[in-house]
Amino acid sequence: xxxxxxxxxxxxxAYTGYVVVFFFFLALPLMxxxxxAFNDSQFPSxxxxxxxxxxxxxxxxxxxxxxxxxxxxxxxxxxxxxAVFVSVLSVGVGLSNAFLFNRYRFPGQNLxxxxxxxxxxxxxxxxxxxxxxxxxxxxNGIWDMAEWDIExxxxxxxxxxxxxxxxxxxxxTLVIGARLQKFDRTLEExxxxxxxxxxxxxRTVTLPYLMPAVxxxxxxxxxxxxxxxxxxxxxxxxxxPLTIAMFDRLKEGSTPLLNAxxxxxxxxxxxxxxxxxxxxxxx
Amino acid sequence: xxxxxxxxxxxxxxxxxxxxxxVSFQVPRGSFFSILGPSGCGKTTIMRMIAGFVEPTKGDxxxxxxxxxxxxxxxxxxxxxxxxxxLFPMMNVADNIGYGLRRAGMAKAQIATRVDAALxxxxxxxxxxxxxxxxxxxxxxxxxxARCMVLEPDVLLLDEPLGALDLKLxxxxxxxxxxxxAAFDTTFVYITHDQSxxxxxxxxxxxxNDGRFEQVGSGQDLxxxxxxxxxxxxxxxxxRWTGRxxxxxxxxxxxxxDSGMLMRGAVHGRPLSAGDRADxxxxxxxxxxxxxxxxxxxxxxxxxxxxxxxxxxxAASRILVQDSAGKEEIEVNLPQSGEFASLRRGSEIHIGWxxxxxxxxxxxxx
Amino acid sequence: xxxQAKLGLFLLLTPLLLWLSLLIxxxxxxxxxxxxxxxxxxxxxxxxxxxxxxxxxxxxxxRTFLRTAVMSIIATIITLLIAFPVSYYIAxxxxxxxxxxxxLLCLVPFWVSELVRTFGWMILLRETGLISNLLQFxxxxxxxxxxxxxxxxxxxGLVYTSMLFMVVPLVTTLESLPDDVIEAGYDLGGSxxxxxxxxxxxxxxxxxxxxxxxxxxxxxxxxLTPTILGGKDSLWFTELIYSQFIVRFNWxxxxxFGFLLLGLSSAIVWxxxxxxxxxxxxxxx
Numbered sequence: 060x061x062x063x064x065x066x067x068x069x070x071x072x073a074y075t076g077y078v079v080v081f082f083f084f085l086a087l088p089l090m091x092x093x094x095x096a097f098n099d100s101q102f103p104s105x106x107x108x109x110x111x112x113x114x115x116x117x118x119x120x121x122x123x124x125x126x127x128x129x130x131x132x133x134x135x136x137x138x139x140x141x142a143v144f145v146s147v148l149s150v151g152v153g154l155s156n157a158f159l160f161n162r163y164r165f166p167g168q169n170l171x172x173x174x175x176x177x178x179x180x181x182x183x184x185x186x187x188x189x190x191x192x193x194x195x196x197x198x199n200g201i202w203d204m205a206e207w208d209i210e211x212x213x214x215x216x217x218x219x220x221x222x223x224x225x226x227x228x229x230x231x232t233l234v235i236g237a238r239l240q241k242f243d244r245t246l247e248e249x250x251x252x253x254x255x256x257x258x259x260x261x262r263t264v265t266l267p268y269l270m271p272a273v274x275x276x277x278x279x280x281x282x283x284x285x286x287x288x289x290x291x292x293x294x295x296x297x298x299x300p301l302t303i304a305m306f307d308r309l310k311e312g313s314t315p316l317l318n319a320x321x322x323x324x325x326x327x328x329x330x331x332x333x334x335x336x337x338x339x340x341x342x
Numbered sequence: 343x344x345x346x347x348x349x350x351x352x353x354x355x356x357x358x359x360x361x362x363x364x365v366s367f368q369v370p371r372g373s374f375f376s377i378l379g380p381s382g383c384g385k386t387t388i389m390r391m392i393a394g395f396v397e398p399t400k401g402d403x404x405x406x407x408x409x410x411x412x413x414x415x416x417x418x419x420x421x422x423x424x425x426x427x428x429l430f431p432m433m434n435v436a437d438n439i440g441y442g443l444r445r446a447g448m449a450k451a452q453i454a455t456r457v458d459a460a461l462x463x464x465x466x467x468x469x470x471x472x473x474x475x476x477x478x479x480x481x482x483x484x485x486x487x488a489r490c491m492v493l494e495p496d497v498l499l500l501d502e503p504l505g506a507l508d509l510k511l512x513x514x515x516x517x518x519x520x521x522x523x524a525a526f527d528t529t530f531v532y533i534t535h536d537q538s539x540x541x542x543x544x545x546x547x548x549x550x551n552d553g554r555f556e557q558v559g560s561g562q563d564l565x566x567x568x569x570x571x572x573x574x575x576x577x578x579x580x581x582r583w584t585g586r587x588x589x590x591x592x593x594x595x596x597x598x599x600d601s602g603m604l605m606r607g608a609v610h611g612r613p614l615s616a617g618d619r620a621d622x623x624x625x626x627x628x629x630x631x632x633x634x635x636x637x638x639x640x641x642x643x644x645x646x647x648x649x650x651x652x653x654x655x656x657a658a659s660r661i662l663v664q665d666s667a668g669k670e671e672i673e674v675n676l677p678q679s680g681e682f683a684s685l686r687r688g689s690e691i692h693i694g695w696x697x698x699x700x701x702x703x704x705x706x707x708x
Numbered sequence: 709x710x711x712q713a714k715l716g717l718f719l720l721l722t723p724l725l726l727w728l729s730l731l732i733x734x735x736x737x738x739x740x741x742x743x744x745x746x747x748x749x750x751x752x753x754x755x756x757x758x759x760x761x762x763x764x765x766x767x768x769x770x771r772t773f774l775r776t777a778v779m780s781i782i783a784t785i786i787t788l789l790i791a792f793p794v795s796y797y798i799a800x801x802x803x804x805x806x807x808x809x810x811x812l813l814c815l816v817p818f819w820v821s822e823l824v825r826t827f828g829w830m831i832l833l834r835e836t837g838l839i840s841n842l843l844q845f846x847x848x849x850x851x852x853x854x855x856x857x858x859x860x861x862x863x864x865g866l867v868y869t870s871m872l873f874m875v876v877p878l879v880t881t882l883e884s885l886p887d888d889v890i891e892a893g894y895d896l897g898g899s900x901x902x903x904x905x906x907x908x909x910x911x912x913x914x915x916x917x918x919x920x921x922x923x924x925x926x927x928x929x930x931x932l933t934p935t936i937l938g939g940k941d942s943l944w945f946t947e948l949i950y951s952q953f954i955v956r957f958n959w960x961x962x963x964x965f966g967f968l969l970l971g972l973s974s975a976i977v978w979x980x981x982x983x984x985x986x987x988x989x990x991x992x993x
Contacts, residue, residue: 061800061887063395064894065414078797081790082810085817085871088828091838095831104836152723159720163713169989174728176988180921180977181732181970182929184946188953188966189735192742195959225731257712286821288932289946293953302823309827309936321824328819336812395891416894428892432910441906442896493896 089325096318103315114319125319134304138285141216141300145223146280152224153231153276154269157239178226187293190222215296222290227283231276238272239265271339278335282328344407346371346529347392347497352401354387361387363553364401369497369531369546374523376532376540379550380576385533388550389499392531393422405496416445421490422499426506427482429474435461435485436470442493460488463525480511487519491526500532504539516542537577541565549573567610571703574623581624581673584705587616594642594697597622601669606642607700619705626660627675628699631682631691638694645672649689652676661685663693736970743964759964769948769965776945777972779859780927783866787874787923788916790867795878796908800885811879818872826936829865830856833937857939865933870926874919881915882908917986921977928973945969 092103099109111117117124125131160172178186191214198212211217242265250260266273288302295303301324305317347369354362362384369375377385390396392403394415402409410418421442430438436457443453461467464484469477477485483503490498500519504512520543523530534540540547541561548558549572557569568574575582585599593609597620607622614620632638635646647665659676674693676682685691746758763769798810817825832838835852843849855861885908893903909916934944949969952962981987 061890062803063390063887063891065394065397066900074793074797074801078794078810081794082813085814085868088825088832088868089817089820091831092824092828102836103831104834105838105841152727155720155723159717159724163717163720165717171724173988174732175724178732180925180974180988181736182925182946182973184929184931184949185736185739185966185970185973186732188949188962189739190731191953192959192963193735193738196738196742221731225727228727282819286823288822289929292931292950302821305821305823306932309823313827313830317827321820321827324824325820329816332815332819393891393895414894415891416897416899420895422892422895424888424892426886426888428886428888430889430892430907432907441893441898444906445897445899445902489896 092318092321093325096315096322098315098318101314103313103318114315115323123316125316125323128316131301131304131316131320134299134301137216137298138300138302141220141223142281142284144220145227145284146277148220148224149227149231149280150235150273150277152228153235154273156228156232157236160236161239175229175232178229181226183226183287183289184293186225187222187290190218190225191293194218213296214294216298218294218296219291219300222294223284223287226290227280230283231280234276234279235269235272238269242268274338275335278331282331285328286324344371345369345404346373346406347375347531348404348407349388349392350402350404352388352391352403353399354384354391354396355399360553362391362398365550365553365555366401367548367555367558369529372527372529373545374520374530374532374543376534376544376547377550378534378537378540378547378577380535383550384553385550386501389422389501389531389533392497393420393499394418419496420499421493421495421497423486423490423501423503425501425503427486427503429482429486429489431474433474434470435466435472435474435477438474438485439470439489439492441489446493456492460492464488479507480515483507483515484518487522491522491528494526495528497529497531500530502534502536504534504536512539519543541577549576551576568623568701571621571623574701574703579626579673581626581629583622583670585620585622587614587618587620587702590614590616595702597702599670602667603645603665603670605700606697607702608698609702612703614702614704621703621705623701623703624695624699626673629672629674629693629695631661631674631676631693633692635692638692641694642697643700644692644694646690646692647672649685649687649691651687652685661691663691739963740967742960743967745960747960753960759961760968762961763964763968768943772943772945772948773968773972775943776928777976779863780866780924781976783863783870783927784920784924786863787867787870788920791871791874791878791919792916795875796882798875799879799882800887800890814872814875817868822869822932825869826865826933829861829868830936833861833864856937857942859938859942861937862934862942862944865937866927866930869930869933870923873922873926877915877918877922878912879915881912885911913984914986914990917980917984921980924976924980925973928969 095103096114097110097112098107099111099113100106111122113122113124115124116126156175160168194212198209201207201209201212246264246268247260250264251257255263285300286302288306291300291303299307301320305320308314308317345368348367350366352362352365353360365384365388367375377388379385387396391398394410394413398411403411405419410420430441433441436454439460440453440457443456448456457470458467461470464487466481466484469481474482474485486503487498504515507515516539519530519532523543532540532543541564544561546558546560547564549556549564551572557564557573559567564573564577568577574580583599583601583603583605585597585603585605587595587597588604589596590609595607595609595614596604597607598604599622605622630638630641635644638644645663645665647663650662650664650671653660653662657678659678660673661676663672663674664670665672672693676685743759744755744757745753746756748754763773794814798807798814802810830837833855834840835854835856837855839855840849840853843853844851889907890903893907898906929946930944931946931950934942935947938944945965946969949962949965952958952965
């Protein structure tokens, strides 16, 4: 049960074995995707035809590598663009919410907190279609009234950003709120005692303390936005983020190009996450 | 009659570090045995070995004559009151106390009766349905003990259970634990770093330091007849000086402290000779105060000096006296019977004590 | 100072209220309103429950709905059973460096998109894939084995993709169980099973419920994995929603489907919370 309680030996071995098998199966699909990015063949499957870098750097048909495939590169850019906006918005609102629930007492607070948690229990696709329906109706209504076509309310990047933001903001609030909860208020009181006003005390004492959580929330928001599919699917217009673009390609038939993109995604996300962990450990 | 608990040559090594070094002791049936020592001396390790959570590197543990070294902790006739009590937060008071009985397969009705009886005994009748976090510190303490006692163990281990309680409650619990032990006639093995707990409750105490038992005996043995410098310094308060022995004459000896004072002490059978460096320990209550030097004429050691501070603490009041050479500050008990009520900072005073009260040990032992 | 505090409160409330009302409440109310419309002519609508009646009367829709719900529940249970021993190992048995390393290892698959994860299983399971080749190579099969495009493949994909969301809450709650409470459970005579039943699992309940809610919801509302790994016989309800919106432009029916999905999801979440005596703040907040 815990190391201080003796267990029969075979039980310990079987248990450890189970955990090892678990992690093997956890890594298996990813390893497979990564390995076949280097297969010199038109299909990401056996037989293995040899090692090649072409799916990354190749520039001639039939093996155009990732770095020469314009639509894919554009999709990556779109995803990054969307992710930055979503993260900034989510962290901003999350910070405001965290302070609201931590520092103030007002009637209906508990109910409001439950409402804030609701986006987590709404299926992503429903979030998407609800925003789609509402914005389209608004756009149609405004067109009927004033002949004014608001691009932003039609399926497109603005709606994608808002759709992803609608639930990622909750996650950001929880991450930052958890850290704010642990903050020792007497530090702020000490700052006031030494001459700072309330706002300065928050800026110079509380915010630095929250930094690891803010960075963490930003990275989590970025990753969640980048890889989001269900909500984005319903709100996407002509500029496709990476997940949608890859999905379209997959339906046409998979080539190791997708493996190459996936491997880049794996490396990119891992680097970002490791950076965040290193940052948190340092502070 | 077989002892309830017997440890033979118990040793525990963690890598290069020896936590428990060849410890052996016996605890007779129905007695209250304490292991007293500073943090990190190894007493918790011994307790966890007896309970079965740590495997000894060497040695044997016998309960009522049977070796339990190969028995897992849930099958040993030993129960433990943990330092932070470890009450089950997801159960109420009654379920906590009845837990062990459920494990033993007792019938529900029977468990309910036993639990009610236990609650009655610890003075918490009718509180069975309460949640654990609704209880006060003292109440949680009693529930933790009752939880073990319903199982009628051969030996009950207690790991510094009074640490989290405030002073008044702690004093009260000491008396309660002692009477609980007598009422249930169970063997208690109690570990603590607080000597007052050990002295008040125990039949026998083992003073432990650095993995070894320095001395095992009754409270009086340890207090009046310490066998090592560590015990002399650890049990009770004491003044302590280091110096060089100048002369040894039978049981008496004369030494000069590093600060220059000449002092008389007692050998008490230890191998000390002239020229040795030694520590001498004198208890504050062994030193007499007098307004005039003649009243102390019959004492071997006499010092005249000034009072540097008075520390009022009710019956345990003390004064600090500095000798006329200005080198040493000596802590002396201040009787509260009224004749010394006029003493202030700077008052002149005479103190004295007999050489037999000065316990002497070879230097470098503690 | 009072007015300053009130101003601060007002400023902090604004983003929250704007977000919740404009992006959550009003859109969902609007979706409900749309679902109650029936098209009776060009740009002419009337209020009627026609869409919901279509749902009930058309066997395909109802059947897919129930299938999706049941399979999501099964996926949640399987994920819980697989994740619990691993979470316990990480929280209680691994120590120090090993514990953080193992926890990190669990997170790695989730730093990549669900698309990549599902793609990986596609490569493994299809008839030209790795496992099929392995079976042929070892002589256990004579011809390429197609393991994709059925319910089992969807189940594998769903369980794999949800694993993190079960492990994290479990590890967090299990870590908060003090070691000496488990030791006390043993000391008073408990066996491993008794300690598990009376101490560990009740303590881990908030984590179990939290993980189960998230996993169930993710599975129910998942479009990607069932589409890629499932076949014509393994339709998932989200695919129906998608086709109504994007392919058939029947937004009214799509909205009705969406609302039904939301209703089912909320009902099961609420039921799970009530059944285990938890609350939303305790498990997710």
